Amino acid sequence: ISVQRRALELTPEGHPDMAGRLNNLGVSLHSLFEYVEELGDLDAAISMKRKAVDLTSDNHPDKPTRLYNLSNSLRSRFEYKGELEDIAAAIAAQRRAIELTPDDHPDNAVQLSNLNNALQVRFEHNGDLADLQDAISVQYRALELAPDGHPEQPAWLRNLGLSLRSRFERLGSIEDLESAISAQSRAVELTSDNHPWKSTRLNSLGALFRS
Numbered sequence: 001i002s003v004q005r006r007a008l009e010l011t012p013e014g015h016p017d018m019a020g021r022l023n024n025l026g027v028s029l030h031s032l033f034e035y036v037e038e039l040g041d042l043d044a045a046i047s048m049k050r051k052a053v054d055l056t057s058d059n060h061p062d063k064p065t066r067l068y069n070l071s072n073s074l075r076s077r078f079e080y081k082g083e084l085e086d087i088a089a090a091i092a093a094q095r096r097a098i099e100l101t102p103d104d105h106p107d108n109a110v111q112l113s114n115l116n117n118a119l120q121v122r123f124e125h126n127g128d129l130a131d132l133q134d135a136i137s138v139q140y141r142a143l144e145l146a147p148d149g150h151p152e153q154p155a156w157l158r159n160l161g162l163s164l165r166s167r168f169e170r171l172g173s174i175e176d177l178e179s180a181i182s183a184q185s186r187a188v189e190l191t192s193d194n195h196p197w198k199s200t201r202l203n204s205l206g207a208l209f210r211s
Contacts, residue, residue, distance in 0.1 A: 001028050023052035023066050030073050046073045067097035075118050087122045112142035113156050136163045157187035158201055181208045
């Protein structure tokens with residue numbers, strides 16, 4: 001981090017690498033926050049990432065990734081502090097990242113799943129059914145776009161199952177429960193027995209059968 005800060009100090013205003021260096025420092029600061037949980041590091045990460053986004057034109061190929069990174073840091077600060085403006089900004093940044101990502105881009109499914117995560121977090125905080133409905137729709141779309149064998153597919157299926165279960169608990173639709181069981185079952189099938197998340201996914205499936 002100290003080396004990255006020094007690199008920024010030596011980078012003149014208007015330099016084409018400025019936005020990338022700001023983003024990289026922001027990513028490092030967020031990693032430090034996850035390790036030591038010092039809020040000042042997360043605040044600094046968000047500041048760096050916002051500057052990186054602002055300096056990156058919409059037609060730059062790295063703009064969606066920088067918005068994705070900013071969204072993650074804003075969501076983390078919401079989870080730490082609980083200020084709704086942070087999760088609203090995280091969702092807005094992620095929506096913009098998706099707008100700038102073509103449907104056939106290999107990162108599109110990841111971008112959509114990240115939006116699902118942010119919407120799910122806000123739903124869990126305020127219980128707004130619209131956020132849950134949106135999260136489910138977005139996660140379905142991510143799974144449609146993900147190629148077979150994508151390493152995140154089991155995790156996304158589990159997330160979809162959890163969201164569908166939440167909607168079942170709110171609205172009581174048996175169709176949602178059946179769809180949740182189907183998604184969770186597929187997540188379990190795609191997870192090898194020696195995977196560290198296998199037991200968690202089996203537990204999630206078992207909980208659905210008890211619903």
